[in-house]
Structure formats: structure tokens, C-alpha cells
Amino acid sequence: MNVRTLCLGILWFGDATGYEIKKLASEGRFSHFIEASFGSIYPSLNRLTEEGLVARREIAEPGKPTRKIYAITEKGRSALMEALGEGPKQDVFKSEFLFLCLYADHVDRATVSGAIDNQIAQISTGHERLLEAHAKCEHSHSQFAIGYGIALHDAALTYLEGNRHMIEQCADAPRLSAAE
């Protein structure tokens, strides 16, 4: 999925400025999907406007950059539905934390424990944010998506707390070489 589709998807639920889209994408209930920066959102919105998939309303305020509020058009809704119709690609999960864990026996223990604590903290934060979003949001489909996120966060937290000893007690078993 690209930033264009993400913008359409967010605007589907209501008008927003580029700035607001960025916030929703990084913190709001759309944060499961893609990370997008201003450098990609603003150009996308311009292109979407040119193509008639969104409509732009400008609110000039002296001394500030003109606020530009975007609204999805009918054509935009169709385009989103079409994009959705292509069938979702496989989920992407990438974890540098887990990558680090593979080499935990070659890093000092404090670093490993720190990384785990950090990971737990990050997941907890995300977890709370999702719980909040879940309570606030009454759209059942969004709740389903948020619930999915919560379930995964829960599982990760439980696993980390129950199994961290596996990589914290380094080097007490002889290492085996390579082999898949």
C-alpha cells in the first residue's frame, strides 16, 4: 500500500489537513498500516487533488500558511474501493529487536536486558494507546482492527515477560554452530 491509498483511506472517515493525516497515521487508529512522513503526504495530496480524487478547500489566515482541508470525492471513494479490491498483501512484521536477540550471547548482558525492557516499554505504550482508541471509537470495524492490535500486543508482552530469561542467561550452554 502506498501513501496515496492511505490518504484516501483516512479521508474516507472525514475531512482533514495534511498535518492531521500525518498525526492520524502515526498515532491514531490508522497507525497499524503504514508510516508516512510529510515529505510523502503533501505531494500525494497534491497529486490526488490534480486527479480529482480529493477536493481541496483553502482557508487563508494572515501570517500563517494557508490551511488546506481535503475531502474525498466520489471518484476518490471509487478509487479506494478499487484499490481495496485487489486483495490485501501479506502482513509485514519486522523486528530489529528479535534480530538483536539472535546475537544476545555476544552482547553484554546489560545491553540485552536494556533492550528487553525497552521493548516491553514500547509495547506497553502502544498497548495503552490502542486501549484508549478502542474505548473512544464506536465504529465496530475499527474496533475489530484495534482489537487485533491489542491481542498481538498482549501476546508479545506475555511472551517477553515469561521468556526473557531464555536470552538473559547467556553462555551457560555450549553454542552449536550454524545449521538451519
Next chain:
Amino acid sequence: MNVRTLCLGILWFGDATGYEIKKLASEGRFSHFIEASFGSIYPSLNRLTEEGLVARREIAEPGKPTRKIYAITEKGRSALMEALGEGPKQDVFKSEFLFLCLYADHVDRATVSGAIDNQIAQISTGHERLLEAHAKCEHSHSQFAIGYGIALHDAALTYLEGNRHMIEQCADAPRLSAAE
């Protein structure tokens, strides 16, 4: 993390060709970390060789492209440790499936159910692959990482099966507009 680091990380556990690295990254026990294509792996290995982080052994076989087996060097090991030392970035989770779910009430029910079935199938496949890897691999740190993956897959599966009705029974409740 970039493909360079991934290559070093894989070679840490044993020598491999570019082709094998690709396989390990997409199917093996490194598949949680990053997706890499040939178009990025081969150039990376060339650069790593130039820089002395890996060593290349060539095995010429007539009528075939020369097999090139790569091994990590001491310098490469240090480089990996250094890269690891920078502290892992936050996990990335992206799901087009969940994105689709948000709009499930605007797509016909068969499509939604199909997408869910598909999602379940994909996760099950991944789940089995991980279970296999877990059984085969005796390196406890890898087992920890694989176990993490298994825990998440389990949670996703349980959630999907227990909550799919939330998005399958469309349009029986009045929709509320926008609002975060």
C-alpha cells in the same frame, strides 16, 4: 536495518551463497526481520566483499554461473556488533488486511469472508513453518525469536476466529460518521 546488515547477520551463522541468503531471509528463521530481493542482496554482497566484511570463495562449474560462497570475516563480525549496538528501531507492523477491514461494510460480504479465510490460511502457514523451525533449531536464542513469532501467530489466529463475526455481520447496526 538494511540488507547489508541482514547479510552479515545470516552469514554469522554459517557460509552461504547469495541465493541461499535470499531463501533464509524469505522462508528461514530470519524471515521475521526484513524482506530482501536478489536485486538488493547481490549488490550488497559485492560491496561487503570490497569492504572486507565478508570473504568470497568461488566454485566454477562449467555451464553454470560460478557459485560464490560468502563467509563473514572478523571485520564483518565487528561491523555487525557495532550495527547491533545502535539499539534496535521500533518493530514495524503493517497490515493491509486490517486496512481492508475498516471498510468491510462497503465491500460485499463474500470478499470480506474471503479475505479473512485468506488471512487465516496465511497465518496458519507461517505458524506451521515456525513450529518446524522451532523444532529443528537448537540455538536457544533463535528459539526465543521463533517462539515470539509463534506467540503472535497464535494470538492472531485466536482473535480472528473469535471475532470475525464483528466484520462479517455488516450493516446491521447504523453507521456513525467520522470522529476519532
Next chain:
DNA sequence: GTTCACATGTAACAGGTTACATGATTGG
């Protein structure tokens, strides 16, 4: 008085993917 939130935008750059090009061997 400084930092944060608001608000928009560009350009250089990095990192990767896709498609192409080539070809042997093995299994169904």
C-alpha cells in the same frame, strides 16, 4: 524566553523492487 504544537512545502538522497537476461538440471 524557549519549547512545543500548528502548518506547508521542496530537493537531494537512499534504499529498495521489478523486470530483464541467461542457462543447467531434476522431477512430475
Next chain:
DNA sequence: CCAATCATGTAACCTGTTACATGTGAAC
């Protein structure tokens, strides 16, 4: 006989990030 697996590599392209540029108003 066809498809898959093994095996390497390049080049055009796409997408997105980072850093820059600019400025107000509110809160602390």
C-alpha cells in the same frame, strides 16, 4: 515437455525519507 529449483547479475524505476526552509501562537 513443462515447471521448478538452482544460480548470478544489471538497470530502470519507484517510493519514501531526511533535511531544509519558514513562520505563528500558546504554554510553561
